[in-house]
Amino acid sequence: MKKAFQFRIYPNKNQEVILSRTLSTCRHLYNDSLSERKKQAELNKLKKEFDVFPWGKPEWVNKYDQMLDLTATKTSYQKEVFSQVLQDVIKRVDKSFKNFFNGFGYPRFQGRNRYNSFTYPQMGFSIEDGKLNLSKIGNIKIILHREIEGKIKTCTIKKDIDQWYVSLSCEIETPIIPAEIKTETGIDVGLSSLITMSNGEQIESPEFLRESEDKLTHEQKRLSRKKKGSGKRNKQKIIVAIVHRKIRNQRKDFAHKTSRKLLDTYDRIVFEDLQIKNMMQNHHLAKSISDAGWNQLMILTKSKAECAGKVVELVNARNTSQNCSGCGNSVPKKLSERVHSCPFCGLEMDRDHNAAINILKRAISTVGTTGINDRQGLSIESRCSGTPKPFRVG
Ligand SMILES: [Zn+2]
Numbered sequence: 001m002k003k004a005f006q007f008r009i010y011p012n013k014n015q016e017v018i019l020s021r022t023l024s025t026c027r028h029l030y031n032d033s034l035s036e037r038k039k040q041a042e043l044n045k046l047k048k049e050f051d052v053f054p055w056g057k058p059e060w061v062n063k064y065d066q067m068l069d070l071t072a073t074k075t076s077y078q079k080e081v082f083s084q085v086l087q088d089v090i091k092r093v094d095k096s097f098k099n100f101f102n103g104f105g106y107p108r109f110q111g112r113n114r115y116n117s118f119t120y121p122q123m124g125f126s127i128e129d130g131k132l133n134l135s136k137i138g139n140i141k142i143i144l145h146r147e148i149e150g151k152i153k154t155c156t157i158k159k160d161i162d163q164w165y166v167s168l169s170c171e172i173e174t175p176i177i178p179a180e181i182k183t184e185t186g187i188d189v190g191l192s193s194l195i196t197m198s199n200g201e202q203i204e205s206p207e208f209l210r211e212s213e214d215k216l217t218h219e220q221k222r223l224s225r226k227k228k229g230s231g232k233r234n235k236q237k238i239i240v241a242i243v244h245r246k247i248r249n250q251r252k253d254f255a256h257k258t259s260r261k262l263l264d265t266y267d268r269i270v271f272e273d274l275q276i277k278n279m280m281q282n283h284h285l286a287k288s289i290s291d292a293g294w295n296q297l298m299i300l301t302k303s304k305a306e307c308a309g310k311v312v313e314l315v316n317a318r319n320t321s322q323n324c325s326g327c328g329n330s331v332p333k334k335l336s337e338r339v340h341s342c343p344f345c346g347l348e349m350d351r352d353h354n355a356a357i358n359i360l361k362r363a364i365s366t367v368g369t370t371g372i373n374d375r376q377g378l379s380i381e382s383r384c385s386g387t388p389k390p391f392r393v394g
Helices: 013-050 063-072 083-101 207-225 231-265 276-280 283-292 294-308 351-366 369-374
Strands: 002-010 117-120 125-128 131-134 138-142 151-160 163-171 184-189 195-197 201-203 268-273 311-316 339-341 348-350
Touching (some): 013 117, 063 083, 083 117, 268 294
Antiparallel strands (some): 002 163, 184 195, 195 201
């Protein structure tokens, strides 16, 4: 697990001059490396346009080329900076291009106010006796207001207008202690609400997501009406991208909150192992799956459970909605039938609630004898609670 620790550092006048000069050297290197790569990209574009080298592939300058160049042609300013710090600058340029290819903005030249940090990616730094020792810079006063945990991996120096900070990225190895399973739940993915738990509680997929989706549809329609290549179209593209980003963040946020809430409440969580693709064939269901980020929720719950020593299990979803959770008999029903009503034992409850109980039962029946003995005294809560209750998230 990675964790960042930030501390303020207090350089003296002389050190501040060196820090500023280092920042400036890094910024120039950044802009020069970026410029080289941009020129190469433009050249490739021209070659393609005029078919100059129809037999050749486009040539690209990569980060290794640029690092080699750097070593061979260091300026006197660059010689004053720790070499890995300079190499990290080239990696940043490389990353900005990779981000661009992944749909982010085109890499920009960095002005004096924008470029505000440099990084020791491996070595060249240490902390001793209230001092941060930086290679080629000196021992700077640091106040450690909290204990640093784990092993320090990288050290980044940041300038914030008139103050300086160090950010240490640490790798923490935390021993995972398996939690004692005292509470457990089965979870069904339903049509009308996001999920239904085996105690009958439900988590609704959030209204704000649907609103954002409507907005996205609206803005995309507007985009399709704009003339290609026009400035207005480019502006509209940005608007669409911003709405996209908002939805992405809202989904992630909701999945985080829901998974945290589930793990705060339960030690063992059983999901049905559904092939999302199969479900996507149903239009309504597809919408609620995408709304809720069902897959994202499961992944997040699983990874959080691992850290907490808790258990997330997947069980076969076959017939979980058709079978009666009371007597086990098969009670066939169509997708539109929302209530499970058993002619054999008389059990009547919400369809998804019945399924959630079956899901939990299925996990219980698949564990070994010790597992079953372990959970003596555990009962599936409020089996016949009638109408499902909402489960608050947030
Ligand atoms: Zn029954």
